Amino acid sequence: MKTVVNVALPKGRLGEKVYNMFKAAGYECPAIEEVNRKLVFENEEKSIRYFWVKPSDVAIYVERGAADIGVAGKDILLEYRPDVYELLDLNMGKCRMAVAAKQDFADSRESTLRVATKFPYIAQCFYDKKCRDIDIINLNGSIELAPLLGLSDVIVDIVETGSTLKANGLVVVEDIVPISARLIANKAGYKFKNGLIRNIVEKMAEQVEK
Amino acid sequence: MMKRDEQAVFALRELYEKYGYSRYKMSRFEEYDLYVNNKDFLVSDEVITFTDRSGRLLALKPDVTLSIIKNAPDVKGETQKVYYNENVYRVYTGNSSFREIMQTGLECIGDLGGYEIAEVVLLAAKSLALISDNYLLDISHMGLISALLKNSGLSQKGVESASQYLQSKNSHELTAMCIDEGIDEKEIKKLNALIDYSGQPKSVINSLNPLLTEEKEIAALNELVLLCEILEKCGFGDRISIDFSVGNDLKYYSGVVFKGYIEGLPAGILSGGQYDKLLKKMGRKSKAIGFAVYTDMLERLENKSVSPLDAVILYENGFDARLIEISEGFAKDGSVLVTASLPENRPYKKLYRYEKGEVTLIEDRS
Numbered sequence A: 001m002k003t004v005v006n007v008a009l010p011k012g013r014l015g016e017k018v019y020n021m022f023k024a025a026g027y028e029c030p031a032i033e034e035v036n037r038k039l040v041f042e043n044e045e046k047s048i049r050y051f052w053v054k055p056s057d058v059a060i061y062v063e064r065g066a067a068d069i070g071v072a073g074k075d076i077l078l079e080y081r082p083d084v085y086e087l088l089d090l091n092m093g094k095c096r097m098a099v100a101a102k103q104d105f106a107d108s109r110e111s112t113l114r115v116a117t118k119f120p121y122i123a124q125c126f127y128d129k130k131c132r133d134i135d136i137i138n139l140n141g142s143i144e145l146a147p148l149l150g151l152s153d154v155i156v157d158i159v160e161t162g163s164t165l166k167a168n169g170l171v172v173v174e175d176i177v178p179i180s181a182r183l184i185a186n187k188a189g190y191k192f193k194n195g196l197i198r199n200i201v202e203k204m205a206e207q208v209e210k
Numbered sequence B: 001m002m003k004r005d006e007q008a009v010f011a012l013r014e015l016y017e018k019y020g021y022s023r024y025k026m027s028r029f030e031e032y033d034l035y036v037n038n039k040d041f042l043v044s045d046e047v048i049t050f051t052d053r054s055g056r057l058l059a060l061k062p063d064v065t066l067s068i069i070k071n072a073p074d075v076k077g078e079t080q081k082v083y084y085n086e087n088v089y090r091v092y093t094g095n096s097s098f099r100e101i102m103q104t105g106l107e108c109i110g111d112l113g114g115y116e117i118a119e120v121v122l123l124a125a126k127s128l129a130l131i132s133d134n135y136l137l138d139i140s141h142m143g144l145i146s147a148l149l150k151n152s153g154l155s156q157k158g159v160e161s162a163s164q165y166l167q168s169k170n171s172h173e174l175t176a177m178c179i180d181e182g183i184d185e186k187e188i189k190k191l192n193a194l195i196d197y198s199g200q201p202k203s204v205i206n207s208l209n210p211l212l213t214e215e216k217e218i219a220a221l222n223e224l225v226l227l228c229e230i231l232e233k234c235g236f237g238d239r240i241s242i243d244f245s246v247g248n249d250l251k252y253y254s255g256v257v258f259k260g261y262i263e264g265l266p267a268g269i270l271s272g273g274q275y276d277k278l279l280k281k282m283g284r285k286s287k288a289i290g291f292a293v294y295t296d297m298l299e300r301l302e303n304k305s306v307s308p309l310d311a312v313i314l315y316e317n318g319f320d321a322r323l324i325e326i327s328e329g330f331a332k333d334g335s336v337l338v339t340a341s342l343p344e345n346r347p348y349k350k351l352y353r354y355e356k357g358e359v360t361l362i363e364d365r366s
Helices: A013-024 A055-063 A074-080 A120-129 A163-167 A187-192 A194-207 B004-018 B032-036 B065-071 B114-131 B142-151 B156-167 B171-180 B185-196 B201-211 B215-239 B276-281 B295-301 B321-333
Strands: A005-010 A040-043 A048-053 A069-073 A085-089 A095-102 A113-117 A134-138 A154-159 A170-179 A181-185 B029-031 B049-051 B057-060 B079-090 B099-110 B135-141 B240-242 B256-262 B270-274 B287-293 B309-315 B336-339 B348-355 B358-364
Touching: A005 A013, A005 A055, A005 A194, A013 A048, A013 A069, A013 A194, A048 A055, A055 A069, A055 A074, A055 A181, A069 A074, A074 A120, A074 A170, A074 A181, A085 A194, A085 B171, A113 A120, A120 A134, A120 A154, A120 A170, A154 A170, A163 A170, A181 A187, A181 A194, A187 A194, A187 B135, A187 B256, B004 B079, B004 B099, B004 B114, B004 B295, B029 B032, B032 B057, B032 B065, B065 B099, B065 B287, B099 B114, B099 B295, B114 B135, B114 B215, B114 B256, B114 B270, B114 B287, B135 B142, B135 B215, B142 B156, B142 B185, B142 B215, B156 B171, B156 B185, B171 B185, B185 B201, B201 B215, B201 B240, B215 B240, B215 B256, B256 B287, B276 B287, B309 B321, B321 B336
Parallel strands: A005 A048, A005 A069, A113 A134, A113 A154, B135 B240, B309 B336, B309 B348
Antiparallel strands: A040 A048, A069 A181, A085 A181, A095 A154, A095 A170, B029 B057, B049 B057, B079 B099, B099 B287, B135 B256, B256 B270, B270 B287, B348 B358
């Protein structure tokens, strides 16, 4: 059986950009561009097989070996800490993880800080370093709502352009870490499909916009 | 039929005994103190604890190595070679509950020299060969990594992050951090070489050699060269590679470290190294090297389909001595299930009915 590299792509706009990057690097797959209901797309000649998964699941597919490589945001890698290789910064999907609050917010150390977030681990680590006592409020969406309704004092979330924050009267108080899409690889897959994966990484590196 | 993990455990035990390692059996519980003092050495720092009847805080063992060290002799000239096959209790990242995991491994503790180190690495390679035809042993050297990190001029915090970046082959963030800390370009190149060069030992060694300048770096590389030569001579030349992403905690590991992979499993099945620093931390003078094989992972390679029973005999109306006689006859030639009702989800080849001292075939699927 011919060895094929399995690639987990994140569904959505970023994923399409990432696929175009693979295509430009010489790993096109015509089937993926057709409109159909298929889930897995293969180009045997190029020894590559793509599938779309939920962006936050890419790291799981790669860590557990269902995919050999994949593209995941640094936010996901920091939050879930999968045991994978992080081979390349694709320099796309750029944004930052930041603390935001209402414009009139001033942090006083007198009370526990209530933090609403989708990224409890990142938030906890950030405030642990400052020895700040916090109460994490785990939300799954519309994080910006939390400070407006008094559910939390601040939020820890991804900020792209800042327009959602601005429209809701919120401002960035502190930056935590810059985020971008990363090419990750399963550690065992990298050993057994080393030549193929190294070639992909090399060609993808040429496509990264500096 | 033995399952793959059971077969592996037997084969490994035989291998280790052949080299004079003796079985180390330990109790299920250990004082919690032992683990709390060496938390970072454990794969996960969560431990199941409970108080025993005298009020001592005990733990269900999450690790075997610490217990072996605790009880090992610390006398010059003496070496203890042991292997174990024990259940440990751990939480894996991303999982919320504890799991009982079967772990096999060996430890060589005491007044170690080059021979013992080579023997343990060789046994690691042989262990993998027993488990699978397609395997790889990645070898790295913590002495080399720590010397390079120390000589680079990175801050203490920087060294810790750099060690993480090496483990994930993350050269973009490693470079960015070094530039941030104002590290010399030549040193950055050296650190990146640990990521860039991996694979076939000879080519990695040849590429690294001209970059190394400090005595400790060269000594560590020479140790690696010697080790690879030995493994090559023993026929493992195409099964080993040098890969510095096989790093481990700088606080505990000092010399050679290694990780074994077999095809079909997404993570390393064997992991080990020389951990003199842990012994030093525990107030001992001796050295130690060892490894663990996570045999429970082999379950993933098992064929999930259930093999069909050769015969199923349906019977009614109470106990009958004749039925035992008949089932004994069937059991001689194959598997037989005697039951009053047809079991669900249990494939079979032939179905019989037992009535009045006789069996009749009612269905043949074979």
